[in-house]
Amino acid sequence: MRHRAGDLDRIVIVGAGRAAVAAAEELHRLGFTGAITMLGGEAHPPYHRPACSKGLLTGRQRPADAHLSFSAPVRWLPGRTAEDLDVTRQIVYTQTGEEFEYDGLIVATGAKPVSPPGWPVGEPGLHVLHDIEDAFALAGALREARRVAVVGAGFTGCEAAYVVSSLARECVIVDSNPQVMTRAVGAVTGGLVADSMRHEGVRMRLGRRVRTVSRSRRGWRLDLDDGSHVDADVVISALGERPDTSWFTARHADTGDGLLCDESLRVLGVNRVVAAGAVARWPNPWYGDAPGRCDQWIAALEQGQAAARTLLAGQRPAPAAPLQPRYWSDLFGLRIQVCGRLDGADDVEVTELRPGRRDIARGGMVAVHLRDGVARGVVAVNAPRQFTTLAREMRAAGPVARPRVSLPAAQTSHQRRLSLVG
Structure with a gap:
């Protein structure tokens, strides 16, 4: 052409x-x-x-x-x-x-990046994490920090918390939702991932909002909407874009x-x-x-x-641009993979790969999001084979078709299935 x-x-x-x-x-x-x-x-x-919250941040x-x-x-x-x-x-x-x-x-x-009005972003110890310069500045601050607060528990916030924990720093996450990564992986999977993060030592202040951010003798003080507060040497704002x-x-x-x-x-x-x-x-x-x-x-x-x-x-008709969301992350020993669209109104069918384990996410799980019995999205944690099978079926059906998908019979015979509403 x-x-x-x-x-x-x-x-x-x-x-x-x-x-x-x-x-x-x-x-x-x-x-x-x-x-x-x-x-x-x-x-x-x-x-x-994406390297800004991963390899560049860790060095x-x-x-x-x-x-x-x-x-x-x-x-x-x-x-x-x-x-x-x-x-x-x-x-x-x-x-x-x-x-x-x-x-x-x-x-x-x-x-x-979005930060609440009045937050003194850019002052020493108060960081956003969006571009290379942000990653450099934050990486330097983390070397001297002992306690780090991450405000926002989306993908970026959780990946930052993983880096903080890997550096043996105390970490606390604050988010208004009762689970982590709500928009990215859905409420059901987000709750199970939050459980895994707690097991790894991350302190959770979920379902809470930050009212004010102020300087203190210890660095920064975050006053929350329940009257409690969080002290930190470094604050990372990860409140979306x-x-x-x-x-x-x-x-x-x-x-x-x-x-x-x-x-x-x-x-x-x-x-x-x-x-x-x-x-x-x-x-x-x-x-x-x-x-x-x-x-x-x-x-x-x-x-x-x-x-x-x-x-x-030019002015000629052009093909439409169909797009099926696909993304992934590795954190706290969890391989998280997503394909399709997730919505809070979806029905969610969860399959545990190792039933009975206390840490369901680490043991492996698949969550299929359905609307009127039809699959719209799939989330897998530590289940790459199952995710690949389901994602291929969804993509093979093409736009709008929204295929009915299920785990292969050979894989479901030893798995316990739960029906949950997201």
Whole structure:
């Protein structure tokens, strides 16, 4: 697929993460011969962001180990943050005062970390964990810390708690939910993972909110909504992220929760603009429902590729971008794998691989999330074979089909099955 210079000469990609790199690679693979300019807000080359709460934080990885390698001929410009957009003249304006004209624009700005108003983030001992610079700063602080508080028990918060525990530091997690990783693995699995973390010595203050954060003689004091408090040398804020659409205003497009796109990732309301990654909100054909976002690493790669194909299609119809969420993590001796969509209203069928064990998650378990008896998602902990079988069945059925899946008979004969409501 060769594209004439008069069709698309200049493509600008705003962002330099997984979605941006995937889009550039796909443009190159499809034979685009024009200029590709990638504007990155950070000084570092594109890198694997999940490494920030894993290898980079522990020191087992160097920055070069986390770099994303790519072969596309891209003009990468670091330290450029988009500040405004002229959709009529097709120009992106950056904080450096530069102007970048485009024939096609890919928005892959990802998300920014969220911290409560008034929190003195950036003061010594109070950290967020989002990018490489955050990981470096936190890794240095952990070397001298004795007690660490993690506020937020999502994937990032739990991975940070794992690093803290591996460094033999006292760790306490505070979260408003009664279990950990509620959004990522569901309430049922999150409760079982929380039990495993307690067995590993992590103190849990679940179902609690932080009212105030203040300095104390011991470092930091977190006052909770039940009148109790937590003292810590280091506080890690891991309260989630919001799509980075600050430079895209309502006069351009719907930015209510990311950029509203059609099924093919075209940003609605503007011409020759597509979006990919955590910043995109689109009707996922896999589920055939209202627009939503998917902010996982694999999703960013697949959306970047799809957005590039849509942009090259121009005004012609472009394939929809179906996406089935898939992600994983290793922490506290638990291999956690997820495929599909999880919802608090799902029925959840749990299978224990080693019935009778006190630590159900460590012994191995599979949780199938069902709606009206039809599987929508599967979560496995220390059950890689079973997860692979179920995930393959779900993916083989394709978008919208939502297959009925069950554990193979040869594997269920020695397992106790429980029916739970999530």
